Amino acid sequence: MRKIVSLLLGVALAAGMMTGCGSAAPASSAAPASSDSNAPAAPAASAAEEKGTIVVGYAQVGAESDWRTANTKSFQTTFVPENGYTLIFDDAQQKQENQIKAIRNFIAQEVDYIVLAPVVETGWETVLGEAKAAGIPVILSDRMIDVSDDTLYTCWVGGNFIKEGEDGVKWLNDYLKAQGRDNEDINVVMLQGTIGASAEIGRTEGVEKMLKENPHYKLLEKQTGEFTQTKGQEVMESFLKAYDDIDVVIAQNDNMAFGAIDAIKAVGKVPGKDVIIVSFDAVHAAFESMIAGDMNVSVECNPLHGPRVAEIIQKLEKGEAVEKIQYVDEKVYDQTNAEKELPNRLY
Numbered sequence: 001m002r003k004i005v006s007l008l009l010g011v012a013l014a015a016g017m018m019t020g021c022g023s024a025a026p027a028s029s030a031a032p033a034s035s036d037s038n039a040p041a042a043p044a045a046s047a048a049e050e051k052g053t054i055v056v057g058y059a060q061v062g063a064e065s066d067w068r069t070a071n072t073k074s075f076q077t078t079f080v081p082e083n084g085y086t087l088i089f090d091d092a093q094q095k096q097e098n099q100i101k102a103i104r105n106f107i108a109q110e111v112d113y114i115v116l117a118p119v120v121e122t123g124w125e126t127v128l129g130e131a132k133a134a135g136i137p138v139i140l141s142d143r144m145i146d147v148s149d150d151t152l153y154t155c156w157v158g159g160n161f162i163k164e165g166e167d168g169v170k171w172l173n174d175y176l177k178a179q180g181r182d183n184e185d186i187n188v189v190m191l192q193g194t195i196g197a198s199a200e201i202g203r204t205e206g207v208e209k210m211l212k213e214n215p216h217y218k219l220l221e222k223q224t225g226e227f228t229q230t231k232g233q234e235v236m237e238s239f240l241k242a243y244d245d246i247d248v249v250i251a252q253n254d255n256m257a258f259g260a261i262d263a264i265k266a267v268g269k270v271p272g273k274d275v276i277i278v279s280f281d282a283v284h285a286a287f288e289s290m291i292a293g294d295m296n297v298s299v300e301c302n303p304l305h306g307p308r309v310a311e312i313i314q315k316l317e318k319g320e321a322v323e324k325i326q327y328v329d330e331k332v333y334d335q336t337n338a339e340k341e342l343p344n345r346l347y
């Protein structure tokens with residue numbers, strides 16, 4: 001495959017040089033290609049990349065959050081020519097049809113591996129069947145897929161989303177007890193991520209399971225904020241108009257929490273005090289928000305999957321078996337440890 005890909009890449013490079021278009025820069029440094037139909041094809045490779053590198057096609061969800069940016073960076077700094085890789089990166093702008101197009105593009109280029117961060121869990125059987133027929137291993141990073149035939153993917157690396165949801169409410173239970181409010185009725189609203197994404201499904205399941213265990217909690221409403229700050233603020237504004245006694249916001253990622261915090265401040269309430277903010281991801285800006293006293297807690301979901309996936313590929317290259325399901329390590333950070341931990345954060 002590499003020989004064919006090198007030939008194809010060489011032809012693409014030659015064509016690019018002749019017409020003066022197309023980037024000869026290494027894919028790892030090129031601006032992310034998009035699989036939108038009118039977008040330019042995946043960037044041509046540099047001469048270095050023709051030297052029999054392992055070609056990895058990466059179908060990323062989009063660029064919707066700080067977490068996603070860190071996740072993308074982790075791949076773009078790992079899969080570089082000096083490490084023996086050619087990365088063909090695609091940003092699907094949170095559209096499944098774009099990810100499917102990108103996977104077909106990778107198959108046509110006969111890449112050695114496909115890495116997929118599936119925007120939602122369903123709708124993958126056909127295109128992953130095509131990858132399997134082409135003999136290209138598929139590694140899932142971040143979110144999971146719901147398929148009856150699990151030979152459609154080699155393995156999955158990501159966070160334990162149900163446990164993250166449970167840990168968020170466990171933190172809330174302890175916090176309310178410490179505040180002497182464990183016998184008070186507590187009104188909760190939830191900002192969900194993209195509906196149908198594993199992170200949304202798992203965190204919703206984990207949170208609701210724990211809320212149901214405590215009769216003092218009342219989940220007033222839940223609605224998707226699409227994992228974005230803008231939408232998170234919009235939905236929080238609607239919650240604040242509908243309810244004047246919200247005690248807790250559970251935001252399924254930090255960017256929606258940032259939007260919620262802005263909405264709470266805009267109505268003259270104090271986030272972190274009048275309204276408790278429970279969030280997920282634990283990105284750098286979340287630590288700054290906890291230090292400022294706005295966000296109360298962020299449950300970590302480690303995005304640095306690049307090195308882990310490279311380790312998996314190296315094992316596969318040697319014909320070694322790999323674990324089907326591989327969870328990343330994650331902890332809980334709040335206002336008591338945010339300042340101390342911030343200097344150690346890698347994203």
Ligand code: GZL
Binds near residue numbers: 197227254
């Ligand atoms: C979690 C990931 C989620 C993050 C969001 O693994 O899928 O998507 O929590 C991101 O920030 O947009």
